[in-house]
Each structure stands twice: as structure tokens, then as C-alpha cells.
Amino acid sequence: MEIMQRSKKTILSFILPALIIYIGIVIIPIFNTVYYSFFKWNILDTLKFTGLNNFINLFTKDAIFIKSMKNTFLLMFWSLAIQTPLAILLAIAISGNIKGKRYFKTVFFLPNILSSVAIGLLWSFIYNPEFGIINRLLSSIGLGNFTRLWLADEKTVMGSVIAVICWQFVGYHMIIYLAAIENIPAELKEAALIDGVNQNKMIGYIILPLIRPIVGIDMVLMATGSLRFFDLIYVMTNGGPNHASEVIASYMYYKSFRDYQYGYGSAVSVVLLTLCLVVTFLLNKIFQTEEIQY
């Protein structure tokens, strides 16, 4: 038995298919990307080594890239700031044995199973200034002054996109918190109730501290997810108007596959990769120390 489990041939035959695909499609290309990022390269030219020039240009000269960084962080910040509390509240609200729990759970989660492309197109209709239901609703209740071009106005476009992101994903985070809340041992809650702890205190002293680690993990997910955001932006605004909703991922796509500046586009995706790693690391750090304190 031992011999069979240690047989190199057996081990390789089981691990290699996964390992080869993973290394070939995920790992090697990353090194290629990093390599390309030091070159000036449009599709027809041979690669010209430019050292760190691409990165220097990105951060010192490229106003559109700076804007897309800002937008990405804006998106990340608001995703976290809106979704986390909302998801926690909803999770607390439907935890326990309330009536219609299954219904709420199912419905709140529903937008997650839909493709972002479908959601983006659907919301483009909803935001349509002419027949979209948002402007129609506003005018019909006498708030005609608040109608906007939503996705076509530089001032409202980011807000409109963030609203859709929250609409799509808040249910997902709610389910994660709900699972965490329901994992809190029932005795703990009962004990607290016997001690005469009221609902608010229960939330503040028992539920929130106990789900904190999960909130941490979930915020890492949300943050890295926001950094990668592409689909909704591509479908709803394509980064426009005038780059007002450009994010790092859409800008990378644009530079590489519309302007054919592959070296420069690679530099953008190296920045994106670095940000993903840094954000994961930082948030993990923050939540780890908090856990220890607690």
C-alpha cells in the first residue's frame, strides 16, 4: 500500500494534468506579462526595451490611467462601504426563524446567478434617459428635476454603476454573513438572552464580534473583486463618457486590444496584479491583528 502511494509514476499521472494546465495557462503568462511590461510593443513592431518607461508614463503622464485608478478605488471603497453594512443588516434581519426566510434568502441572492453582461444590459435600459424607468419614476412623482442622463453624464456615471454592483452582489455577502451568524452556537445566544441582553446589545456584543473574521475574509473578496471589475463597465459604459468610468481592467483592455499597445497594456495589468496582491495582504494583516486583540 505504502509503495503504491509513493509510486512516482502514480503521483505524476494524477497531478500532472492539473499542474501542466495551471502552469501553462496561469503561471507562465504572468511572467510573460511582467516581461512585456518593460517593452514598447505595438503589434507590428518588434519589442523595444524601454525599461521602466511604461510604468513611469503610467503614473506621471497618463491622466486617463490616473483617472482609472481613482475610479477603481472609488468603486472599491463604495462597494465596501455600502455592501458590508447593508449585507450585515440584512443577514441579521433574516437570521433566526422569521417568516418567509427562505423567500428572502432566495430572492436577495438571485442577481448573483445572472451574468454581468445580462445585468449590465438590463440596467442600461433602466437608466435609459428616455424610456428608462428611473427617469420615468422620478418625473411621475414630481421629481422631474432629478432626472439625469445617468450613464452618459460624467458626474453620475460612477454612482450609477456602483448602484448596480451593489444591487448584484449585496445578496452574496448577505448569505456569507448569514451563514456566519447561524454558526454562532445557540447556547451563546440563549445565555445572553437569559442574562437579559436586549436585541441591540446582542448584535453589538455577540453577533458582530463573532462574525468579524468572516467579515474580514469577505472584505478581501469584495476588494479584490472590485479591482478586477470589468464586465459591467464594458457593457454599460465602455469606460465612457470621456473615460469618466474607466477602471484599471477596462483601461488595460482598451490599451491592449483597441490601441494595440501591448507593452503598455501589460504594464497596466502588472499594476493590477500588484494591487490585488497588496490589497489581499493588507486586509489580511488588518483582520489578523484585530482577531488577536479580540
Add this chain to the structure above:
Amino acid sequence: MKYIFRKHKKIQTGAIAFYTILIAFSITCLYPLIWLILNSFKTNSELFNNPWGITTNPVFENYTTAWVAGKIGISFLNSAFVAVSSMLITIIIASMAAFAITRLKWKLSGVVLGFFLLGVMIPIHSTLIPLFMIFNKIKLTNSYMALILPYVAFALPASIFILTGFMSTIPRDIEEAVIIDGGSMARIFWRIIFPLSKSPIATISIFNFASMWNELMFALIFMSDPNKMTLPVSLTRFKGQYSTNWTVQLSAIVIMVIPSITIYLFLSDRIIESMTIGAVKG
């Protein structure tokens, strides 16, 4: 008595407020979809003049136009083929890898697991340009493999993570019986471990299928042949082609979301669990 009555009433108003908020929120989730379906049966002018109501003359041609002329039908089949094959391949090679990591004895198994888990942090964007170049060179673009390979590769980390978590809990002595009967490791895997892992395999099938069915970025870049495009891409292109025909666009969106919603209605608990498991267990 009076006191109790008042208290009772207070709870009721509280409960009413509580439910009103929850119901309002559930309407926010549902209404856009209901609006979508209702309006997909209208004509353009009906949509324009009455975006709220229900049409009395449903226009089914919207759907046939989208399905046939808009090539949504072909894309639907492409998507199904790509997603199902990627999912099956992922299941097999991820379980094999998880088996090797958890049930076979070698020094590097932990390192290899860690190496796979690293992949969770990697955004697909940072592999896009090199993959595009390689696929172009070996003429893989516009073939289903151009999508299946990256879909499988990026599904591996999370799938292996979940499968190893499960397989390491299967008791060790279960293999011995087979060995004594003279079976090979392959036999142990296929006859015992793989069937035993039904539940995590169902889980990874669901969340992988969902992301493969919906994937846009790879599909956008690697598939330019309209006859091979997957649904998300052809839906974005469809928008350009039928830009004045709003209700046909709506029908196309419905065609994209209906399968997901239908499956969800039957398996919601399972799906919810599968799609959030990565976070909960992480």
C-alpha cells in the same frame, strides 16, 4: 392587560416596519427582472409609451428574431458546449490532483497545494495578452479550446481547494480493502474516492459552471467568429446590431437569464451554498 395590549401593538408595528423593509428590498431585487420579461413581449413603441404596464398583444417574434437572426441560438449552444466541457474537464483533473495531494504520499504535496491556492489571487487580466499571443501563434483563437483551456486553468485553484478539504476527511483505511483485493491506485480513485466526493463535486460543478457560462473577457478576445461566440459576447454585439430594436434586445437578455433562473428555482439552496462556499470556508 392594557400594558400587554400596548406592548403587543408595538411589536406589531415594529414587525410591520421590519417586513416592509425586507419586502421592499426583495422587490428591488425582483422588479428589474419582472420588468425585463414583461417588456420583452412588447413592441418598441409600446415600451416607449408604456414602460410600466403589461402588453395585451405579446410579440413573440422578438424572441424568434433574437434567436435566429441575432444568432443568439447558436451562441447559446456554444456557451453550453464550452461551459459543460470546461466543467467536466475541471471536475476530472481537479479531483485527480486533489487525490494526489491528499491520498498519495510525497514530500511536495503541501507545496503543490499552496502553489495552486496562489491562483485564487491572480486576476485573469494579467494573463490575457500573453495568452492571446500564444493562441494566435498556434492558431487556437476561434476554437473552443481557446476558451476551455483558460476556463479550466482558472477554475482549478478553488476546485482543488474544496476537493482537498473534503478528500482529506475520508478515512484512510477505506483504500486498504481495495489494495488487498489487488486493485491499483487508479482503481481506488475511480471506484472509491471519486464517487465518495459527490457532494464537493456537485459544489464545484455549480460554481464553475456559473462563472464559465457568464465569462466575458476571455471570450471577447479569443473568439471573433460569430458562429463560435458565446452568449455574453454575442449579447454585447447584439446590442450594436439591434440598437434601435430595444425589445428584441430585451428578449435576447431573457434568453440568456432564463436557464439560470429556472435551474435556480429548483436548486436554490444548493446553488447558494455552492457559490458562497469558497468564502465561508476560506
Add this chain to the structure above:
Amino acid sequence: MKRISVVLVCFVLLASLLSGCDTSDVGTGSESEKTKLKIEAWGIETDPNSRIIKEAVNLFNERNSNAVIEIEFTEQEQYKTKIATLMAANEAPDLFNTWAAGFLKPFVTSGKVYSISDDLNKDSWKNSYINGIFAPFTFDGKIYAAPTTQTVACLFYNKEIFDQYGLKAPETYSELKNVIETLNKNGIIPFALGNKAPWVGAMFSELVANRIGGSEPFNKVYEGTGTWLDPSFIEAGRIMYELVEMNAFPEGFNALDNDPAQELFKEGKAAMLVMGSWAIQQLTNEESPLKGKVDVARFPAMEGGKGNINSWLGQPDQSFAISTNCKNKEAAVEFLKTIASKEIQTKFAEAGNLVATKITIDPAKSNPVAIKVAELQKDMEELFLFYDVALGSTIGNEYNNAIQAITAGKDPEEALRALQEFTEQNRE
């Protein structure tokens, strides 16, 4: 660049199959000796113009004993990537569709394109083309592609509405302002402009800028000797915003796609449309409610401007180039001649195109609006290129974005300064 996509046709032959060798599987013995040529073209196979190109291919195949042509069409946006990729991989098709200037230039500089100058000068083939049409295909004095048609930006207007309110096509900006006022008073949208894809408004602004400052400011930007901060560009931006404030465009025009905007014009809700001549077919076909009611005029002049009302904005279109690794250049040139033949050119004209060669068209068979454009063009003094064609899409798209931002209220000088910075960074 989407304007071009709305345009006409495209074609491209896949280069992947070998030609020139007699392993051809096309059946009979005689055919197997033919060179196989591939054309990569842009567009959708069923487009009217794609059909004509296909007819030309068939005609060529019937008449030529030494080569057989295969053509493949690819949707426009993807065509760009496809052709660039094929070129980079050294798998260029024998012939390919190309846009003028900015798109073709990198292929020429990297030696991928065969110069047809010598062939054009032989047998005075070149003389059959309209004068000056080869300028945007000329690099270092050599010509690298031949156009099939041309596209110009036109001011279309609804005759019925104009007659109803006693208006005539404006020749100057102040006349235009009067027209706008009258139309607005009567609840009619002056211009059907859908600027969600920003090339639409940009095209409009290019006309305005040219009427104010002539072609020189843009040519200087193109050569790198001038900047976008030339007063004529700033003034053009100001006028664009003035038009917005006058309600010359539909409400929410920056959120409106081009197609639905064009519908407004077709349905008579809007009275004017500034659009490329490719729109002629859509505006005048059998299903169009506007059939017989469309007229066309030159874009009005600006009082005190240096530009001329007889300058036209546009581009030579449906152009084909031969790649350096084409296996049979003689046959490829022959195909270009087929496309430029009276036979095929007449078909293009009858389908509502402005053609690239000097042919006389039978007015009975041709589209009246296209004929009117051709008439107006007789006095043409200059054809200046769409900015995004001339500069290539990177800088061109950014110009389009800048104009969109200006129409949304951004200060023109500020927007153009940012554009200038971008241009300096991205100039090749």
C-alpha cells in the same frame, strides 16, 4: 471609427491556406494550376456593398485563367485586430481591405505592403480615378492602396419640413442659427445627433473647425508642428457648446445611440442630420418613411472663417492593398482593376455610393441623393480626412472623447489642452 463600421463593406481573404501550389483541391485539372489568392475584407457578407465586392470576385474568377480569388468578411472592429494579428505573424493575406492614412501607415512602414505606384502609372490606370484621391494612401511618394468608393460627411435635411416652415438650406452659420430657432419654435428637433458613440459629434465639430480655420491647423497637428490649442479648435468647441445650449440637438443626445438618432430624422421628428454619405442608402431605401423627402447640402460656412464651403470632410473608402508576400501580384493588381472597372463602379454608384473613379452615371438608375452629392462635389476644392482616420484610432478616439466632453459642458480650452498632452504622448 465606428463611422466606418456603419459604412459599407469589407472583405478579407484568409491567408492561412497555401496558394500557388498545385495541391489545390478545387476539382478539375485546369483549375488546379491557378494561384489561389485570399482577400480579407471587413463587413458583413450580406451588406449591399459586400455583395458587389463578391460580384467583382466572381467576375475576376470567371475571366482569369491563372488565379482564383477567395474572399472572407469579418465584422469591422474585429477585422482590425484580425488583420493586425495576421500581419504581425507574417501571414498577411494577398489582398486586404484598409482604411486610409493612420490605419495603413504602420503596415507600410514595416514593409508589409506592396506599392502599386508603377502599376497605376502603366496604361494611365491612375487617370480613371478622381483627382487627388490617392493622397491619403501615399507615403514617401509611393501609393499603397486603391479606393473603391468615397465617403463624405453631408448635411441631410427633410425637404418637407423645410418647405413647411419656409426654410432653405443654410449657407452660413447665422442662417443655420435662424433655421434652428424656427425649428425649435415649432417643436422639431433641429439636428438628429446621437453622440453616445462620440465620433458622431466629433464629425460635426471637424466640419465646424475646418470652416473656421481651414485645413492648416489640423495639418499642423498631423505633422506635429501645431497643437490642438489653435484658436480655430477652441472656437469650434465653443460653437459646439453654443449649439447644445440652443437646443440644436435632441435632449440627452450624449446618451443617445447613432441609430435611434437617425430614426428621429427618418420619422420626421428631427429636420437635419450630419452624417456620412453611407447613410444615403438607409435614408432613401424602400422602407424609409423619408424616401423622396431627403435633400442634401454643403455644411454652412462660418462668417469670417478661413475655411471654404467647398471643402468636404470624408475619406476614400473600401480601399484594397496588396501585401508584399502576395504570391501573384499581377493577378492582385488585376483584381484592383476589376473593382475599378466601369462595370463594378456603376454597381456601387447605383447602390447609392459615391465612387472613386470618374464614371458617368445614368441618372435614371442612380440614387437621386447620391447624384445631388456628386453634383455638389463638382465644385469640391479639397477633401479633408476624418480626424480619426488621419491620426489613427488612438489619438482620433481621444479627439472624439474631448469633443463629447465639451458638448457635455467641459471648458473647450481645458479639454483641448488635455488632448494635446495625450497627443504628444501617443504620437508614434
